[in-house]
Amino acid sequence: MYIGIDLGGTNIAAGLVDDSGQIISEDSVPTLKERGYKAIIKDMAELCEKLLRDGGYKMSNVTAVGIGSPGTIDNSSGTVVYSNNIKMHNVPLVKEMQKYIDLPINLENDANAAAYGEYIKYGEGVNSFVFMTLGTGVGGGVILDGKIYRGFNGAGAEIGHSLLVIDGKECTCGRRGCLEAYASATALIEQTKEAMSENPNSKMHEFAQQNGGVNGRTAFTCAGLGDEAAIRVRDRYIRYVAEGVCSIVNIFQPEKFVIGGGISHEGEGLLAPVKEYVYGNDFNKYMPKTEISIARLLNGAGIVGAAMAAKNNG
Amino acid sequence: MYIGIDLGGTNIAAGLVDDSGQIISEDSVPTLKERGYKAIIKDMAELCEKLLRDGGYKMSNVTAVGIGSPGTIDNSSGTVVYSNNIKMHNVPLVKEMQKYIDLPINLENDANAAAYGEYIKYGEGVNSFVFMTLGTGVGGGVILDGKIYRGFNGAGAEIGHSLLVIDGKECTCGRRGCLEAYASATALIEQTKEAMSENPNSKMHEFAQQNGGVNGRTAFTCAGLGDEAAIRVRDRYIRYVAEGVCSIVNIFQPEKFVIGGGISHEGEGLLAPVKEYVYGNDFNKYMPKTEISIARLLNGAGIVGAAMAAKNNG
Numbered sequence: 001m002y003i004g005i006d007l008g009g010t011n012i013a014a015g016l017v018d019d020s021g022q023i024i025s026e027d028s029v030p031t032l033k034e035r036g037y038k039a040i041i042k043d044m045a046e047l048c049e050k051l052l053r054d055g056g057y058k059m060s061n062v063t064a065v066g067i068g069s070p071g072t073i074d075n076s077s078g079t080v081v082y083s084n085n086i087k088m089h090n091v092p093l094v095k096e097m098q099k100y101i102d103l104p105i106n107l108e109n110d111a112n113a114a115a116y117g118e119y120i121k122y123g124e125g126v127n128s129f130v131f132m133t134l135g136t137g138v139g140g141g142v143i144l145d146g147k148i149y150r151g152f153n154g155a156g157a158e159i160g161h162s163l164l165v166i167d168g169k170e171c172t173c174g175r176r177g178c179l180e181a182y183a184s185a186t187a188l189i190e191q192t193k194e195a196m197s198e199n200p201n202s203k204m205h206e207f208a209q210q211n212g213g214v215n216g217r218t219a220f221t222c223a224g225l226g227d228e229a230a231i232r233v234r235d236r237y238i239r240y241v242a243e244g245v246c247s248i249v250n251i252f253q254p255e256k257f258v259i260g261g262g263i264s265h266e267g268e269g270l271l272a273p274v275k276e277y278v279y280g281n282d283f284n285k286y287m288p289k290t291e292i293s294i295a296r297l298l299n300g301a302g303i304v305g306a307a308m309a310a311k312n313n314g
Numbered sequence: 315m316y317i318g319i320d321l322g323g324t325n326i327a328a329g330l331v332d333d334s335g336q337i338i339s340e341d342s343v344p345t346l347k348e349r350g351y352k353a354i355i356k357d358m359a360e361l362c363e364k365l366l367r368d369g370g371y372k373m374s375n376v377t378a379v380g381i382g383s384p385g386t387i388d389n390s391s392g393t394v395v396y397s398n399n400i401k402m403h404n405v406p407l408v409k410e411m412q413k414y415i416d417l418p419i420n421l422e423n424d425a426n427a428a429a430y431g432e433y434i435k436y437g438e439g440v441n442s443f444v445f446m447t448l449g450t451g452v453g454g455g456v457i458l459d460g461k462i463y464r465g466f467n468g469a470g471a472e473i474g475h476s477l478l479v480i481d482g483k484e485c486t487c488g489r490r491g492c493l494e495a496y497a498s499a500t501a502l503i504e505q506t507k508e509a510m511s512e513n514p515n516s517k518m519h520e521f522a523q524q525n526g527g528v529n530g531r532t533a534f535t536c537a538g539l540g541d542e543a544a545i546r547v548r549d550r551y552i553r554y555v556a557e558g559v560c561s562i563v564n565i566f567q568p569e570k571f572v573i574g575g576g577i578s579h580e581g582e583g584l585l586a587p588v589k590e591y592v593y594g595n596d597f598n599k600y601m602p603k604t605e606i607s608i609a610r611l612l613n614g615a616g617i618v619g620a621a622m623a624a625k626n627n628g
Binding site: 127128140149150151156157159165166174240243248251252253282283285287288289290 | 388454464467468469473475476478553554557560561562564569595601602603604
């Protein structure tokens with residue numbers, strides 16, 4: 001048995017995971033990220049102990065623990081080199097965690113862990129697998145020949161930071177025009193708000209009011225109701241996503257490309273037009289095409305991937 | 315000993331290559347690409363025989379033959395699935411060549427072969443290596459863990475077909491806004507001609523006249539002479555290249571990134587500003603940076619890479 005921990009900006013989620021990547025049980029506690037990393041790590045360890053206790057297991061039943069964390073990760077030393085989301089700089093996360101849990105512990109970037117979880121559950125055996133999350137940012141994970149691709153320095157697979165618009169919008173990374181600045185849920189919310197202020201009669205105003213404000217669903221839902229302004233936002237946003245997928249497909253020609261993150265809950269409404277654009281515009285006209293699909297593990301991907309990366313060492 | 319063949323649109327170049335990747339001798343004949351592939355393949359075989367004869371060798375001294383060809387390649391079956399440059403569609407190049415030469419023959423995409431040549435000579439041992447050529451198009455080759463990365467269908471590593479400008483210039487691949495449409499030598503010549511027609515007093519007119527027309531050096535050379543219009547063309551072009559490199563660095567975080575092709579002859583004049591831009595704008599702020607350099611094998615890369623891919627099976 002393995003434990004997978006998905007360390008997020010809002011919650012610490014953890015689960016007991018069996019050898020095949022099935023979640024046995026899961027639980028979570030708030031991250032309270034302002035506390036600093038020592039208290040957070042202590043809570044991570046306590047969450048593991050609680051999971052075991054609740055399931056009637058002992059630490060000796062566990063082979064290894066895997067952690068997925070935001071930020072730039074040094075997998076070999078188990079260090080969070082830098083994370084902006086939960087403020088960490090050169091934090092020896094594995095070493096700190098081993099003060100509480102005396103087991104092998106593997107640390108991955110959270111997007112890599114989620115990618116690995118989807119790969120293990122729904123992509124195992126494919127020679128190349130790309131995962132893209134449309135969430136707060138645009139995260140990425142690439143699995144080649146069954147291994148997490150990290151680049152020579154551990155910072156690879158940042159597919160959200162490939163260009164979409166030269167001299168375009170400023171990105172969180174400091175560069176201008178990255179895919180993330182257009183195709184993240186954050187960007188979609190911004191695009192929705194802009195359209196709302198330009199279209200005071202749009203249905204999006206009412207929808208936002210009923211749903212506690214503008215979110216990633218506002219434009220998609222109102223577009224489905226025929227609202228013209230929402231249709232323009234949705235279609236333009238889908239085009240951004242499709243262009244990003246198309247570039248990555250041309251570069252990797254992966255056997256599978258999986259889209260996850262909050263916006264992926266739109267399902268076919270997102271997937272169908274993305275596939276249509278990519279299959280009509282990708283470079284490869286003569287060989288079999290990449291299979292493009294929506295993530296299936298959703299929030300569990302981070303837990304499963306972290307646990308299975310600890311099992312297989314990614 | 316190995317034979318490497320670089321099948322180009324203008325010339326067929328071939329060389330005898332020793333076990334370490336050193337060219338012993340080389341020769342070439344015109345491709346005359348309109349003839350159709352059967353006559354071209356016969357000439358490729360005769361060029362191999364001539365090289366051996368001239369060097370006092372026999373076919374029995376050769377372990378294997380490698381070919382780098384433009385187009386989409388099926389490495390496993392030795393087929394050119396499609397090439398637009400030399401018109402070929404489902405040509406069983408290896409089988410046809412083996413009618414003349416009874417040896418193991420390996421077929422690669424030409425950009426992959428050139429990348430592998432540079433890797434073997436100047437990158438061996440690095441865990442990740444990206445090669446980008448600025449020539450007629452923007453070609454790419456990616457070597458991961460010592461193996462040519464081809465994607466699941468053999469059509470991978472088309473880094474020239476990642477996006478630079480959404481809704482931008484039409485690319486040869488049919489999509490709009492690809493890096494290739496801005497950063498190829500072809501695109502630079504187009505950009506130079508546009509600037510010349512807008513600037514009748516530019517030194518570029520005289521330079522072009524003295525050099526048989528506008529070419530990839532026109533803007534760079536005249537910019538070096540202080541010509542304002544040429545400086546604008548050069549600096550904008552370098553920015554295009556730098557943005558392309560930056561996206562690929564964010565995706566792969568390769569240990570080495572090598573720029574080849576005709577425009578790479580500009581050397582430091584191209585390399586220094588590209589490095590400055592990439593190191594100032596890439597996503598990775600905390601880990602060691604990718605080493606970016608200019609190709610060193612130049613035209614020999616295709617021969618060496620084809621031969622060494624035949625030796626190591628890429």
